[in-house]
Amino acid sequence: MSGVLPNQMISKMIADSQIAATREINPAQVQPASLDLRLGTTAFRVRASFLAGQGARVLDRLREFEMHSVDLSGGAVLEKGCVYVVPLMESLALPPGVRAVANAKSSTGRLDLLTRTITDGGTEFDRIAAGYCGPLYAEICPRSFSVLVRPGMRLNQIRFGDGEAVLDDDALRALHTETPLVDGPAVIDDGLGFSVDLRLPETTLVGYRAKPHTGVIDLDLINHYDPRDYWENVHSETGQIILDPGAFYILVSREAVTIPPEYAAEMAPYLAMVGEFRVHYAGFFDPGFGHHAAGGTGSRGVLEVRCHEAPFVLEHGQVVGRLIYERMAEVPTHLYGAGIASNYQGQGLKLSKHFRAG
Known part of the structure; x- marks a missing residue:
């Protein structure tokens, strides 16, 4: 059945190596209809935001725009107003009919931390063509606050779909x-x-x-x-x-x-x-x-x-x-707020989880 792939189908994609990673994927990364992506060990400070473009690799474009690299292993600050590209731990080998779309996680957006996913050959941010096979990168631009990050942090997420699913x-x-x-x-x-x-x-x-x-x-x-x-x-x-x-x-x-x-x-x-x-x-x-x-x-x-x-x-x-x-292609076996760590169920006006309430 066509639609957005639920957690159980994402887990099967991981088992089938359609989603791979340099470090074993934690089951907690699998959300009801998406997968959290993790930062790798290096951030590249670049002169400007960019897309790889058709037929080009992100690493090749990095050689053109890179200013310097930052080792995240012990924690490092990404400074407000600067643009960074971070290779992610996860990579994809999507089946021909499966596409993907990425987005910042809720807490990332609430910190005004612009985070977008780019891919080899990509001509759009956060949009990944059906059948894509290759690495994933996060472009990160802190716009209100400088942030301290480490490898494995989850700033963005990816959702997979098969066929037309949008309701008119x-x-x-x-x-x-x-x-x-x-x-x-x-x-x-x-x-x-x-x-x-x-x-x-x-x-x-x-x-x-x-x-x-x-x-x-x-x-x-x-x-x-x-x-x-x-x-x-x-x-x-x-x-x-x-x-x-x-x-x-x-x-x-x-x-x-x-x-x-x-x-x-x-x-x-x-x-x-x-x-x-x-x-x-x-x-x-x-x-x-x-x-x-x-x-x-x-x-x-x-x-x-x-x-x-x-x-x-x-x-x-x-x-x-x-x-x-x-x-959804199937009803997820886990729902938002039901037995998983969902920070914003029942929310009203609320800052990100990093700030004390009240």
């Missing part, structure tokens, strides 16, 4: 009628639209804005950092805020979202004409996210927002993004 709007409306996907009216137009919540109950706090000059964040330290050292609170009494160009914000969706076990979803930016900003750089929603079968009652989507050229007024209820739903 008619199928999405039918699914919402059968199993409500949001806790209010569904705005369905090239996906399920979601809006920003700037009127949170019993508080004027509506989000956080990254401070421009902060210390390093060690990505291994969980529930460790004081948010006040890295973030400014964003308040609103009017249901609107003004986004500053170049600033990075953490906001939250007004809708509580549900992903039924038979489906997966990916968050995509809304139409460019809506505003001069981008929402959400970490886009995978796993089967079971917010769903009662996995102990959820609907979970809000955290919005990672960066404003571009001009200041922009963002208003409560404004549609800012959309969820693209895809069918």
